[in-house]
């Protein structure tokens with residue numbers, strides 16, 4: 189699905205020097221690279237503050253902790269997402285309220301969110317799934333109308349742009365109150381282990397987030413709030429500082445693969461290529477097709493597997509049907525769009541070092557399956 193080895197080889201000399209310098213300094217925790225990476229990322233995203241942390245799941249948890257939510261408060265999330273989005277809500281004794289998603293973009297919409305709002309709703313967590321922003325302008329307007337916080341799960345969408353109706357362009361994760369991202373190795377800006385970050389333009393929130401991620405302290409041994417211990421290692425920060433320079437190129441490489449897939453597959457009637465929103469760029473953390481006839485999905489996966497082509501189903505089970513989230517409120521049949529997506533989506537290999545020959549091999553295999 190990804191080729192992290194080739195990617196590393198292409199920047200090996202720079203990475204090795206950066207890693208060696210951390211080893212030489214032995215400043216493994218909170219070394220200078222952590223702050224300098226945060227500053228560079230903030231600059232790239234055009235956001236006031238970036239606070240790094242241990243991973244993307246922690247980022248979501250810390251964001252919720254920073255907003256003073258009370259047990260039982262409701263937080264709206266799409267049913268079609270990675271488990272982390274909803275998990276941290278439940279972990280904090282808040283109530284994840286799941287919603288259906290748009291069948292074309294796979295993302296949550298303001299219309300769908302509105303139906304789920306109750307007197308107890310306090311926040312919305314839009315997920316920019318696969319690398320394309322949810323339609324944020326109406327979501328932000330709705331949030332404003334109901335005084336709800338917006339925490340963006342931008343784990344798959346670092347670098348993606350969203351254009352507002354007044355032509356203002358913002359990056360994924362910088363539109364709501366807090367944005368969260370992950371530097372898991374297969375994410376678009378991946379480190380060599382675990383890592384994550386939060387973004388915000390609100391200085392008070394930034395301060396709080398930083399405090400929570402550091403045991404609730406601003407001053408050593410003075411704990412103002414109950415926090416947690418979630419840090420980005422200096423080694424990872426040093427690696428990310430190098431990789432951030434290549435992020436735009438990496439994004440372009442992904443888009444080129446996606447364009448080639450689109451061109452090759454657009455005539456296949458049984459295959460639906462990813463929808464590109466008019467007001468959002470797509471950074472293709474995943475290239476995900478839908479099968480018109482969902483029963484053919486597993487056969488295609490198997491067919492590709494036999495040709496040594498990996499493919500993945502993100503995600504095979506709707507969150508509302510997971511044992512961990514089963515409630516009396518939701519059951520089978522409640523989110524037919526999401527359930528249909530779980531049965532019909534397939535993500536194909538996409539990464540920054542895809543060779544033309546590999547790409548053609550995959551395209552030919554898919555076409556062969558559909559006999560076109």
Ligand SMILES: *Cc1c(COP(=O)(O)O)cnc(C)c1O
Nearest residue numbers: 243244245270272343344370372
């Ligand atoms: C990867 C991911 C996360 C979690 O990130 P980790 O760094 O693995 O904890 C959260 N949400 C989404 C949508 C993701 O893709």
